[in-house]
Amino acid sequence: MPGKRSSRGSAKGRAARKSLSVGGWIAVLTTAVVIGTSLTAYAAYYDIYGNIEQQNINTDAFGDRPSRVEGAMNIMVIGSDIRTGENGEYGEAEGQRPDTLIIAHISPNNGRATLVNLPRDLMVDLPACEGQGDTAGMPAQRGMINSPMSLGGVQCQWKAVETITGVHIDHFVSVDFTGFKGIVNSLGGVRMCIPEPIDDPKAKLHLEAGEQKLNGEESLGYMRSRYGQGDGSDVSRIERQQEFLGAMLNQVMQGEILSRPSTITGFLSSVTETMTTDDELTLEVMTDLAISMREVDLGNINFVTAPNGADPTDSNRLALSQPQASELFETIAKDQSITGDDGGKGGGDGGGSGEEKAQVEPGDISVEVLNGEGTPGLADQVGQWLTTEGFQVANTGNPVQVPAQTTIYHGPGKKAHAQALADEAVNATVEENPNLGDTVQLVLAQDWDGFTSTAGESSGGGAGGVDGTTAKEAKQQCG
Structure with missing residues (x-):
């Protein structure tokens, strides 16, 4: 959806x-x-x-x-x-x-x-x-x-x-x-x-x-x-x-x-x-x-x-x-x-500094979504979600090879673009492919688990791709 x-x-x-x-x-x-x-x-x-x-x-x-x-x-x-x-x-x-x-x-x-x-x-x-x-x-x-x-x-x-x-x-x-x-x-x-x-x-x-x-x-x-x-x-x-x-x-x-x-x-x-x-x-x-x-x-x-x-x-x-x-x-x-909120991002190669990420907006990112997870229509569904979030979806389809983990591939100079997309996913790693141009490839593998945006504000920050909520958000009433 x-x-x-x-x-x-x-x-x-x-x-x-x-x-x-x-x-x-x-x-x-x-x-x-x-x-x-x-x-x-x-x-x-x-x-x-x-x-x-x-x-x-x-x-x-x-x-x-x-x-x-x-x-x-x-x-x-x-x-x-x-x-x-x-x-x-x-x-x-x-x-x-x-x-x-x-x-x-x-x-x-x-x-x-x-x-x-x-x-x-x-x-x-x-x-x-x-x-x-x-x-x-x-x-x-x-x-x-x-x-x-x-x-x-x-x-x-x-x-x-x-x-x-x-x-x-x-x-x-x-x-x-x-x-x-x-x-x-x-x-x-x-x-x-x-x-x-x-x-x-x-x-x-x-x-x-x-x-x-x-x-x-x-x-x-x-x-x-x-x-x-x-x-x-x-x-x-x-x-x-x-x-x-x-x-x-x-x-x-x-x-x-x-x-x-x-x-x-x-x-x-x-x-x-x-x-x-x-x-x-x-x-x-x-x-x-x-x-x-x-x-x-x-x-x-x-x-x-x-x-x-x-x-x-x-x-x-x-x-x-x-x-x-x-x-x-x-x-x-x-x-x-x-x-x-304190500027920290834990671990990993991070995929560019905060300054680099701030310069990359969804509208600047061209994405090809490839479905290696196996469910029919999943690439189109993910592409639709990305479109509603402002990303430019160039194409959807199936990959020639499926990685062990969901991976976002990027060409030279596009690491910040790939990382900005990875920050939206619950589980996605970033890897360079020198044969790619301006479009990054999101290849969905068997571990694909959706986007962090459904998990509340706490999931979109320093640790990247973490399901979560806050005590204030968890408070609920009927109606």
Whole structure:
């Protein structure tokens, strides 16, 4: 559809990119740490802080670690799917593994926060790691990004995330299903717009359509529900999860939760009862972070998912899409804005300076769209979208050879033109072809996943090609 991500590209991306089953809700823990520690002035907070279980993490055992940027903080947020105790009603699971894994990048000096979802089905090269507690540890191997937790505990999961992303992790926060329900109930529920009736027995969720307030059990079901909503994919589910988290953050930060000691106390008691952190995430650290982040606008809290596509060796698993994933991680590691509002662009060859890009408008770019993805009519559909965005579409057709990744080929002196087009795509790499003239070629491969314009303002900036939204955009009402 013009102005939208191509239907085939979108559907294919949703089917291939199995993302998160509990999803973005876990990031509220980081927000609770940020906004809740303003309760320091009340003696009750010290009792609440005592609710938190803490672990010692020996980061010295990691060896060489990514550099840390002064003034920024990165928290590894874990949604545990351990099914013991009160969580047993949600089924059985082997060991303890992250059902949700997020890097929460908090930048007080710049007044923003970015939460990067790392899909649990990502296949990555995992580093060797010594075990923690009763775990044996693991040798270096290729496996799912969430497997180090069950093999070597939080310490191995921490090391793996740092190694894979190149982002220095300062702390970790973990919570389970029961903890999430308690958080929602402490808020008195979260108001959401349910566009269509939901009947999902697997998630124990039955809701009528319309605007309504979800309690803790309903909210957990909404986060876990997959087949009862949308197209049944994890990608569509993560979009709903971001909407829910946006509604929750709006309610916490703009409602009465922070206005009275009694409501803050109840909220934080629920947050901390099932929370585990590292022992260096102290009361003083939380307090300093909260004070510096109290005035952050919801529009500067961004939610994104690490760019990914189907793993070449297993269609049921995912692989990071490059160079987009590396660009995103480097942007976070350098404490730059993913929206490009501070002039930063993370990683990769970038494709020209900001000055060069500013001189290239869509109307200056002649594009040939070649369909190597295989869906009939996809090149015409993409060409129509580009035309509505002001690009000059010279031709559509099929390529002689199909690259492994969606690629934009350009002739000598046209790199900035190709990069400007690449910035509009979720996943496209740039490569020079000396035989081309003024027209660049967009060759759609099997990993084609549409355009970033459908993902909100946060997707079009510094990291290039990253799906995302902001807490302010996620706020929704019916009608």
